[in-house]
Amino acid sequence: MNELEIKEIIRQTLSPRRFQHVSGVVDAADTLAHRYGVDVEKARLAAWIHDYAREWPVDKWYETAKQRGIDPTYLEVAEMLHGPIAASMMPEVFGIEDEEIADAVRYHTSGRVGMTPLEKVVCLADYIEAGREYPAVHELRKQAEVDLDLALASAFDNTIRFLLDKKQPIFPVTILARNELWRALKDRRTL
Numbered sequence: 749m750n751e752l753e754i755k756e757i758i759r760q761t762l763s764p765r766r767f768q769h770v771s772g773v774v775d776a777a778d779t780l781a782h783r784y785g786v787d788v789e790k791a792r793l794a795a796w797i798h799d800y801a802r803e804w805p806v807d808k809w810y811e812t813a814k815q816r817g818i819d820p821t822y823l824e825v826a827e828m829l830h831g832p833i834a835a836s837m838m839p840e841v842f843g844i845e846d847e848e849i850a851d852a853v854r855y856h857t858s859g860r861v862g863m864t865p866l867e868k869v870v871c872l873a874d875y876i877e878a879g880r881e882y883p884a885v886h887e888l889r890k891q892a893e894v895d896l897d898l899a900l901a902s903a904f905d906n907t908i909r910f911l912l913d914k915k916q917p918i919f920p921v922t923i924l925a926r927n928e929l930w931r932a933l934k935d936r937r938t939l
C-alpha cells in the first residue's frame with residue numbers, strides 16, 4: 749500500500765480531530781527526519797499509522813492484545829496498548845512488513861531503552877506537532893530544532909511530571925528510556 753492509500757484508511761478510521769493530529773505528526777516527523785538524517789518515507793508512514801488503534805474502547809485493546817500475544821508489560825497501562833496493537837496489525841491492514849516502521853509505531857507512546865533515530869523522530873513528532881498546545885510545548889519545539897535526544901528526554905520528563913501531579917500510573921519503560929537519554933546527554937557534555 750502506498751502513502752496515499754494508508755492516509756485514506758487512517759482518515760476513514762479516526763475522528764476528524766484525531767486525523768488532524770495525525771496529519772500534524774506526519775508533517776512534524778517529516779521535518780525532524782530531514783533534520784536528523786532519518787529515512788523520511790519510513791518516518792511519514794509510521795506517523796500515519798501510529799494512532800490507528802487509538803480510538804478503540806479499552807476492552808477491545810485488552811482483548812486484541814491478549815489474542816495477538818502483545819508483550820504483557822503493556823497491559824499495565826491501557827493507553828500504552830494502541831501502539832503495539834497498530835504495529836502488530838500493519839501487515840494485514842496496510843501490507844507493510846518493515847520492522848523499523850513497526851518499532852516506531854510500537855514504541856511511539858512508551859519509548860524504550862535503545863530507541864533508534866526513527867523511533868525518536870516519531871515519538872517526538874507526536875509531542876510537538878503543530879496542533880499540540882500545552883505549557884512545555886514551546887520549549888520542546890525549540891529543543892527539537894537543535895537536539896533530538898534533549899527534546900525527547902525533556903518531553904518524557906514533562907509526561908512523567910504530568911502523571912505524577914495527576915497521581916496516575918507511570919509506565920516504567922518510559923522512565924528507563926528517559927534515564928538512558930539523560931545519561932547519554934551528560935556523557936556527551938563531558939567528552
Ligand SMILES: Nc1ncnc2c1ncn2[C@@H]1O[C@H](COP(=O)(O)OP(=O)(O)O)[C@@H](O)[C@H]1O
Pocket residue numbers: 799802825827828857858874907911917918919920922923
Ligand atoms: N509513560 C507513560 N505512562 C503512563 N501514561 C502515559 C505515559 N505516556 C503517555 N501516557 C498517557 O497516555 C495517554 C496517551 O498518550 P499518547 O499516545 O502520547 O497521546 P495521544 O495518542 O492521545 O496523542 C495520555 O493520556 C498520556 O498522558
